[in-house]
Amino acid sequence: MQRLLMTLLAVLVLSTAAMAQRGKGGMDLRQLDLTEEQKTEIKAIREAAKAKAQALRPAEGEAPDREALRAIKEETQTAMMKVLTAEQRAQLETQRAARKEAWEQVDKKAMRAELKEHREEEVMPVLRAARAQLDAFIDAEDKVTIDRLREVFADRAGKKAMHPRGGHRAPAQGEKAEARREKMEAWRAEHEEDIATLKALTEKYREDISRIRERLAPQMKTWGEEKRAIVNEYLPEELQRGEKPRRTRENAREKKGKTRERRGGKGAAGFLLMKT
Numbered sequence: 001m002q003r004l005l006m007t008l009l010a011v012l013v014l015s016t017a018a019m020a021q022r023g024k025g026g027m028d029l030r031q032l033d034l035t036e037e038q039k040t041e042i043k044a045i046r047e048a049a050k051a052k053a054q055a056l057r058p059a060e061g062e063a064p065d066r067e068a069l070r071a072i073k074e075e076t077q078t079a080m081m082k083v084l085t086a087e088q089r090a091q092l093e094t095q096r097a098a099r100k101e102a103w104e105q106v107d108k109k110a111m112r113a114e115l116k117e118h119r120e121e122e123v124m125p126v127l128r129a130a131r132a133q134l135d136a137f138i139d140a141e142d143k144v145t146i147d148r149l150r151e152v153f154a155d156r157a158g159k160k161a162m163h164p165r166g167g168h169r170a171p172a173q174g175e176k177a178e179a180r181r182e183k184m185e186a187w188r189a190e191h192e193e194d195i196a197t198l199k200a201l202t203e204k205y206r207e208d209i210s211r212i213r214e215r216l217a218p219q220m221k222t223w224g225e226e227k228r229a230i231v232n233e234y235l236p237e238e239l240q241r242g243e244k245p246r247r248t249r250e251n252a253r254e255k256k257g258k259t260r261e262r263r264g265g266k267g268a269a270g271f272l273l274m275k276t
Contacts, residue, residue, distance in 0.1 A: 031095070032088040041083045049076040102236045111234040118230060123223055130212050132276040137208040142201060149201075150273050152194045202269045209268045 034042075052072050056065055081089060138146070188195060202209070232240045 032084065032091055034088075038083050042080055045076055045079045045083070049073075099239060102239055105236070106234050106239070108234075111231060114230050114233075115227060118223075118226060122226070126216070126219060127271075127274065128276050130216055131271060131274040133212055134205065134208055134272070135276070137205060142204075145197065146201065146273060149194060149198055150275065152191060153198070153273060198269055198273070202272055205272065206268065209271055213268075213271065 049072055053069060056068055056072075084092065135143070
């Protein structure tokens, strides 16, 4: 539950931060020629929202108040929109409509197919070879347990339980989304011991996993560049993903490094369960 809360907190903070820089719906507020006063107000709104969300952090074992977190997110976005002038809001809506129309013209099926092909042909063979190196450090009894856990986490629910939704995407809403969340929570409750076992094994081999994965860092950077190039082939210029500013890249690397120290590397559990 704590992980779920942190995911929701990240959704709130990142979505409001993104709105301050790129606008609601992905538009760039800098194109709206914000005044210094507006920038200051938006920053204050973001900080207040973050404080409210952190105050909702539940005790260990308790479920987070999703509705309250969602209400804070909506309240924050509404407050930000009020900071804008009528002309700026109209310009923002025009940008949103243009981006939506541009996205609808993208051949998403072909793009996903090419990304999948890149992953299967370029990425996975290297990752599997790296995972095979880890077997030299895993004792026989743990190998048997890992084989069993692969089956447990093989279905869709298991994969989602192992890899929670990323914080940059807002939680899905509606009856179907709520039903999926309930199904996921039921799955996690049923497999609580398996989840704990996987966490323990990941921690046990954390240093070995980190050492092997660190060797892949240059290759992972290349894969990211190749993936961005594939995506940009299908996107119109206004939707293309460019290189992040240097300061942003440095901040991202610093945060990623701290996360890897704490968790043994992003996707460490998935790497442990990967078939060779």
